[in-house]
Amino acid sequence: xxxxxxxxxxxxxxxxxxxxxxxxxxxxxxxxxxxxxxxxxxxxxxxxxxxxxxxxxxxxxxxxxxxxxxxxxxxxxxxxxxxxxxxxxxxxxxxxxxxxxxxxxxxxxxxxxxxxxxxxxxxxxxxxxxxxxxxxxxxxxxxxxxxxxxxxxxxxxxxxxxxxxxxxxxxxxxxxxxxxxxxxxxxxxxxxxxxxxxxxxxxxxxxxxxxxxxxxxxxxxxxxxxxxxxxxxxxxxxxxxxxxxxxxxxxxxxxxxxxxxxxxxxxxxxxxxxxxxxxxxxxxxxxxxxxxxxxxxxxxxxxxxxxxxxxxxxxxxxxxxxxxxxxxxxxxxxxxxxxxxxxxxxxxxxxxxxxxxxxxxxxxxxxxxxxxxxxxxxxxxxxxxxxxxxxxxxxxxxxxxxxxxxxxxxxxxxxxxxxxxxxxxxxxxxxxxxxxxxxxxxxxxxxxxxxxxxxxxxxxxxxxxxxxxxxxxxxxxxxxxxxxxxxxxxxxxxxxxxxx
Amino acid sequence: xxxxxxxxxxxxxxxxxxxxxxxxxxxxxxxxxxxxxxxxxxxxxxxxxxxxxxxxxxxxxxxxxxxxxxxxxxxxxxxxxxxxxxxxxxxxxxxxxxxxxxxxxxxxxxxxxxxxxxxxxxxxxxxxxxxxxxxxxxxxxxxxxx
Numbered sequence: 043x044x045x046x047x048x049x050x051x052x053x054x055x056x057x058x059x060x061x062x063x064x065x066x067x068x069x070x071x072x073x074x075x076x077x078x079x080x081x082x083x084x085x086x087x088x089x090x091x092x093x094x095x096x097x098x099x100x101x102x103x104x105x106x107x108x109x110x111x112x113x114x115x116x117x118x119x120x121x122x123x124x125x126x127x128x129x130x131x132x133x134x135x136x137x138x139x140x141x142x143x144x145x146x147x148x149x150x151x152x153x154x155x156x157x158x159x160x161x162x163x164x165x166x167x168x169x170x171x172x173x174x175x176x177x178x179x180x181x182x183x184x185x186x187x188x189x190x191x192x193x194x195x196x197x198x199x200x201x202x203x204x205x206x207x208x209x210x211x212x213x214x215x216x217x218x219x220x221x222x223x224x225x226x227x228x229x230x231x232x233x234x235x236x237x238x239x240x241x242x243x244x245x246x247x248x249x250x251x252x253x254x255x256x257x258x259x260x261x262x263x264x265x266x267x268x269x270x271x272x273x274x275x276x277x278x279x280x281x282x283x284x285x286x287x288x289x290x291x292x293x294x295x296x297x298x299x300x301x302x303x304x305x306x307x308x309x310x311x312x313x314x315x316x317x318x319x320x321x322x323x324x325x326x327x328x329x330x331x332x333x334x335x336x337x338x339x340x341x342x343x344x345x346x347x348x349x350x351x352x353x354x355x356x357x358x359x360x361x362x363x364x365x366x367x368x369x370x371x372x373x374x375x376x377x378x379x380x381x382x383x384x385x386x387x388x389x390x391x392x393x394x395x396x397x398x399x400x401x402x403x404x405x406x407x408x409x410x411x412x413x414x415x416x417x418x419x420x421x422x423x424x425x426x427x428x429x430x431x432x433x434x435x436x437x438x439x440x441x442x443x444x445x446x447x448x449x450x451x452x453x454x455x456x457x458x459x460x461x462x463x464x465x466x467x468x469x470x471x472x473x474x475x476x477x478x479x480x481x482x483x484x485x486x487x488x489x490x491x492x493x494x495x496x497x498x499x500x501x502x503x504x505x506x507x508x509x510x511x512x513x514x515x516x517x518x519x520x521x522x523x524x525x526x527x528x529x530x531x532x533x534x535x536x537x538x539x540x541x542x
Numbered sequence: 543x544x545x546x547x548x549x550x551x552x553x554x555x556x557x558x559x560x561x562x563x564x565x566x567x568x569x570x571x572x573x574x575x576x577x578x579x580x581x582x583x584x585x586x587x588x589x590x591x592x593x594x595x596x597x598x599x600x601x602x603x604x605x606x607x608x609x610x611x612x613x614x615x616x617x618x619x620x621x622x623x624x625x626x627x628x629x630x631x632x633x634x635x636x637x638x639x640x641x642x643x644x645x646x647x648x649x650x651x652x653x654x655x656x657x658x659x660x661x662x663x664x665x666x667x668x669x670x671x672x673x674x675x676x677x678x679x680x681x682x683x684x685x686x687x688x
């Protein structure tokens with residue numbers, strides 16, 4: 043901004059200096075021509091006087107010698123006087139003062155010329171004395187005097203003009219040089235300021251560059267550190283989950299084992315009770331019957347006790363089974379997290395058709411049709427992709443609306459190096475408030491009428507993330523769901539390292 | 543039996559140890575069972591005071607080994623047993639909760655004879671142990687080295 047301003051100012055100064063120089067030079071030229079004019083006027087006055095003198099001397103010579111040579115000289119001079127006067131008049135036509143002088147000179151010249159003519163005529167009449175008298179006449183002498191005076195006055199005037207004009211010219215020239223010098227100084231000053239500013243901004247830029255370089259290096263280091271931290275944390279979590287799931291399993295084996303032992307004992311105990319009560323009621327029996335018999339017949343309070351026992355054991359066992367499933371799920375997830383992905387070129391269409399074939403039976407049962415559109419091929423991990431798509435297709439089939447034939451479609455497109463897959467259904471949909479929840483481990487949404495652990499989507503999202511992609515859901519209750527998966531078209535090991 | 547097989551059970555969880563023992567007994571195996579609840583005690587028993595394992599030269603042993611021990615890993619014990627010239631022919635049955643395929647593979651590579659995952663499902667567990675009992679009865683216990 044400042045530099046643009048400086049440039050504009052410099053340009054303006056240059057223009058101003060040039061214009062004023064041109065103007066001043068023109069003015070000086072005009073003044074010079076006026077000066078020349080003055081000189082010309084003086085020159086003309088001199089030549090006029092010269093001519094009149096020539097005429098006079100020729101007249102006088104003719105008086106003395108009567109030689110026709112002088113007569114002709116006289117005539118030449120006489121003829122030159124008036125044109126010279128006219129010339130002078132033309133030169134000073136712009137000056138009224140001088141014009142007055144010219145008018146006077148005109149009269150005087152004519153008078154003088156008339157005197158000369160009379161003198162010449164007298165000589166021609168051989169009356170030399172009369173001729174001389176003409177020129178000696180006091181009137182004639184006065185005329186000469188007047189001519190001298192007038193011409194001197196005119197000269198003085200022209201001299202004054204000359205002096206004044208010379209002063210003018212000098213002034214203009216001084217002005218011109220002053221303007222030029224001042225302009226040059228300003229341009230130099232502006233240039234200096236510009237150079238200074240340029241230097242300063244260059245220095246600032248260099249500093250900024252150095253800072254940027256430092257920052258980039260620091261940033262890289264920070265990112266590396268953070269990445270290492272994250273990777274460590276991730277590994278830590280993996281190890282943690284792995285160890286926890288193992289260590290949780292160990293007591294579970296005991297609980298289950300001893301519960302089963304208790305169950306065995308229960309059988310023994312109640313068989314014995316049955317045998318004892320039978321012995322008490324009817325006849326003595328051998329104790330062997332208690333162990334050898336099948337399910338003993340129990341009655342009344344004993345049966346109640348046995349049922350309660352069974353119920354408690356049943357709850358314990360089903361809880362253990364559930365816990366075992368959860369632990370297995372965590373274990374599988376952590377194991378999945380540790381599996382190395384191998385990117386390969388995958389024909390996604392073929393892969394999905396393979397999945398739909400395996401679920402064809404389920405689809406037929408649910409009266410669902412699966413439509414597979416044109417899908418972009420990508421380079422990724424085959425097993426991970428299979429798990430992603432089969433989980434989503436399974437879900438779509440699993441959560442259809444009762445009484446509505448299912449329609450499931452799988453579409454794909456590419457955008458900026460990413461492949462976007464959309465798995466849409468017309469099923470029961472997901473309440474928007476549950477959209478986040480469904481991706482959490484062991485969380486489910488909606489009517490709980492289908493078996494499941496709440497693992498599928500958590501697993502799918504973990505896989506998608508590891509493959510450097512993102513996933514989202516768009517759904518409303520009773521209006522179907524659409525899951526969108528964005529995966530890089532060319533996934534490489536390096537990307538995984540960066541993300542994990 | 544003139545040279546009965548001694549079962550060395552290295553298992554830190556006493557509940558598991560008890561369950562294993564009960565099921566072994568149920569399957570009709572009456573051999574002596576020497577239980578250890580940590581790796582250090584087991585190692586000092588197996589390799590003796592001099593650490594060579596020469597004490598057990600010529601004895602018929604069978605080792606039941608849990609991998610997750612508090613003080614050492616079962617893998618290390620397995621490795622040492624299989625590297626020891628007196629013990630290397632001793633059958634080792636790895637009995638653990640880990641069903642990680644990598645770990646199973648590693649155990650077999652180190653020379654483990656049988657790998658059994660402790661199932662939470664009791665029926666499977668009891669079954670596995672009983673089959674182990676069957677295994678004990680048919681196993682070719684290495685002849686006493688002279």
